[in-house]
Amino acid sequence: MIFLTALTITGYALVHLEENKAWGEGVEAFNSSTWLTMVGSAIYSYEGIGVVLPLYEVTAVKTRFRFLLTLVMLTNLILFTGFGLLCLFIYGADELQDKPLITMSLPDTHAVDCLKAIFSINVIVSIAMCTYPANAIIESYTKTRHIYL
Numbered sequence: 001m002i003f004l005t006a007l008t009i010t011g012y013a014l015v016h017l018e019e020n021k022a023w024g025e026g027v028e029a030f031n032s033s034t035w036l037t038m039v040g041s042a043i044y045s046y047e048g049i050g051v052v053l054p055l056y057e058v059t060a061v062k063t064r065f066r067f068l069l070t071l072v073m074l075t076n077l078i079l080f081t082g083f084g085l086l087c088l089f090i091y092g093a094d095e096l097q098d099k100p101l102i103t104m105s106l107p108d109t110h111a112v113d114c115l116k117a118i119f120s121i122n123v124i125v126s127i128a129m130c131t132y133p134a135n136a137i138i139e140s141y142t143k144t145r146h147i148y149l
Contacts, residue, residue, distance in 0.1 A: 001122035006083060008115050012106050013090045025092040045080045046073070 017023065031038075091105050099105050103119070106112045 001118050005115055005119045005122070008111070009102055009106065010083070010086065012112075013087055016105075017090045022090075022092060024089040027088060027092065042080075045076060049073075 087102050103116055
């Protein structure tokens, strides 16, 4: 679902670039007023790491796990940075500042409405996967100790 969303947004961004012929309007190399917001948003791109780390315990070949984890993290870094920069340079800093979500810059069509619905379903489904490690840890404590509520 995320891949479909990213492809659709990239497609609409390239159409927007073709129509407006503008590239990087109002983009600064370092925006001193909102850089902390960027750091906070960037942290969320690695929110699934809590799901990956418990896999180390069940991995048969533990020597390759560190290499694969590093490869996945670098791939995430490149894809998130590339996608973000592409959208920033195509739509420009001024348009994205008025519309904080990239889906707000897309045209009002049925395809975009379906895209937003698919992305919403993805977020709802992924919450259970992201909370699983925390639930497993809490459950391990409650099984070994007697907690009376």
